[in-house]
Amino acid sequence: MQQATPIRVYNTLTRRKEDFSPVEPGRVKMYTCGPTVYRYAHIGNLRSYLMADWLRRLLEAQGYRVKHVKNITDVGHMRQDMLERGEDKVISAALAEGKTPEQIAAHYTEAFMADEAKLNILPAHEFPRATTNVTEMVDLTKMLIDRGYAYTAEGNVYFEVGRFADYGKLSRQQSAGLEEGVRVEADPLKHDQRDFALWKAAEEGRMLKWPSPWGDGFPGWHIECSAMAAKYLGPEIDFHTGGVDNIFPHHEDEIAQSEAAFGRRHVRYWMHGQHLLVDGLKMAKSTGNTYEVSDLEKRGFEPLAFRYLCATARYGTRLNFTIRSLRAAQKGLLRLREKLSEAGGRATKKGAKGGEKLRGEFWSALADDLSLPRALAVAWRVARSRLPGAVKRELLMDFDRVLGFDLVARGPSAFAFPIEVEALARERTELRRRKAYPEADAIRERIRGMRYEVRDAKGGTAIIAIPVWAEPDPAISSSGDVDSHLSEPDRVDFTIGIVARRGCEELERCLTSVSQWANGVSAEIIVVDNGLEEGCGARLDQLAAKDKRVHVYHADHFLGSAAGLNVLLKQARGHYVVTLDSSVEVKGDIFARLREVLVGPRIGIVGRWGVTSEDLRSFEEAETSGDVDAVEGYLMAFRRDLVNETGLLDEKYRFYRHLDLDFSLAARTSGYRAVIDTRLPVVRHEHLEWAATPEEERDRLSKRNFYRFLRKWGERSDLLVAQAR
C-alpha cells in the first residue's frame, strides 16, 4: 500500500474540518444509527448509510482495523414525542398488518440487509437489536439515576437536562423548535420540559414491555444508542454517523446520557449526511415522493446506479434526485465498467509514474472529508487517459475498493443476455473475420432489434443490453427540464392546456371536446402527461398524431400538480392560456366568450367555477357570474403575460387543493380581478384525483396545502371581494 494521506473530516461538534486521529492507534470504532424496522428504507436513508460505508472503506484501505456497529431499532419510537405519547411504530405496523411486532421487525430487518447488499454497503460487524439489549439500557438508566442526572416519576425515568452543563454543544440547540402543526403537550411529570424520557412505564395492554426497577416499561430511543455504543465499542468511540435529522434531539441526548454516565467524551468525530431531495423537495412518506430500492429496480435500474449517483455529490450537501439524474448515473457506471473491460495488456514499467500521480490524487480527494465527486473525477481521468491498459486496470480496481461500484465483478454488461444473442454475436465475429462486412452489419441490426448492442474492442466483442432507461427518452423529470418561453412573443391566440395524472378516458373526452370547439380559433393544445397510468401515454400520442395542434409532454413520474402546470405555462405560446382539468367537458364555443371577458378592465383570471370567502379559511362556491375571490382550477383562463407578474406556481403544492386559490390570490394582489361566467358552455364530471385518493390521505394532503396557503394569505382579507362591498 502506498503512503496514506492523513484523513480530514468535518466534525459537526466543532464545525470544522479536523485531522483524524483514533482513540487507539491503528483501530477505529465506528457507530452508525441504523434503521427503525417497521417499513422499507427509502433511498434518502440509504444515502447516509452510503456515506458511512465510504468512510469505513477508506479507513480500511488505509490499513485501520475498523469495528463498525449499526443498531437495529426494533422498538419503534421514531421520535421522542411519539415515545412520550406511548406510540410505537413497530406495534402499529404489526397491528395494521395482522402480525406480531417480532415478525414485522424481522421482515423489515431482512429487507434492510438486502437493500444494503444491493448497494454494496459492507455489512456492519455488529447489528445489535434494541430488544435484545434492554438490560444494558436499564443498567445505564440506573447509573444515571445514581449519579444524579435522572429522576423517576410514576414508573418513568427522565434525564434532567439542567444537570448536564454541556447540553446543546452538538446542535447548539436546547429544545425543539416549534414545529408547525405539532403541539407537544407539557408533561406534568417533567421538572423541565427539556428533560427527556430514558424509560417509560408501559400502558395497559402494551405488547412490547420489559421488567425494570421502576415497573414494566420500555426504553427511550436515545438510550438505545448510548447503551449499545458502550456495550459494543466502549465508552469513547471514534466516529458516529447519521443523517442531519439525527443531530437534535437524538445525538444531543445521546451525548448527554453517555458523557453523564461515563464521565468522558463520548464521540470524537460526528459526521452527518445531508438530505436527499426528490424533485427539489425533502423526501417524506407524507409528501408522497419517496423511492425505495425496489422502485429503482422496477424501472430497470441497477441499485448500484444510485450508489454512483450519490458519489457525484459531497455527503454534506443536499442532493436532488430525479429519474433523469439516475439515468445519467446508470450510463456513467456502465461506461466506466466498459472502460475497465477494454483496458487489457501485460503489465509494463511504462506509464507507472503518471499512474502513481493519479493514484495519489484519488486517495487525497477521499481523505479530504470524503470528496467522492473529486475521487470519481480522478477515476474518469484514468479511464480516459492514454496510460497503458494494465496500469489503468490496476488503478481502477484499486479505486473500486472504496468506490464499491463492482467495476470488475460485473464487467461491462451488468445485464444477462440470452443465448440467441450470444450465438448471433459469434456469427457476426466470424463474418467479420472473413471480411463479410455487410452481412456482419445486418446481424448487428438484428441484435439491436432484440435490444442488445455489440461493441468491438481490442480484446474481442462485448455484448451490452440496451435497458429500458437507455432508450432515447424525451420524458421530463422535473419542470426544470423544459425551457421557459414566457418572455417570448405570442405565436397563437390561445394555448389550451390539460395536465392529467389519472383517467385515460376522461382525458380523451376532455381533449376531444375542446379541440373540436377550438377549430375556429388560432390555438395550440398542450397536454402534460403527469405520470399517467401504463398505456395511457401511448394512446395520447396517437391522438396527438392526428391533430398537429396537439403537443404532448410526458413526465416519467408524477411531478406534482403545480410542477405539471408549470411545464405547461413555460411551454405555452398563446396570448391567452386556458387550463382545463380532465374532468371537464367542453360543450360549446368557450373561446369567443373568454376573449370578451378577458378584455375587461383589470380582469386577471376568468373561469366557470369560483369561490368566495369571508375569512380566507372557509370558501363558498359562487353561484352567479361576476367577481369571486378565486377561480377554481377546473377551468382557468388568463393572459399568458399574467404569469410574468405572478411568477410560476409554487411547486410545494404537489396535491392540487388550494393551488388554484394561491394562483388567483397572486393575481389579485397584483391588482387584478378574478371573475366567473356561469354561461360558459362546459360541464364537470367526477373529479378523479379526488375520488382516487383515499380519504385519510386526502385530508392530510389537503391540510398541508391549507396551512401553506394560510401562511401566505391568511392575513390578506383586504383582498376579499366581501371587503369591497
Ligand SMILES: [Zn+2]
Ligand atoms: Zn442512534
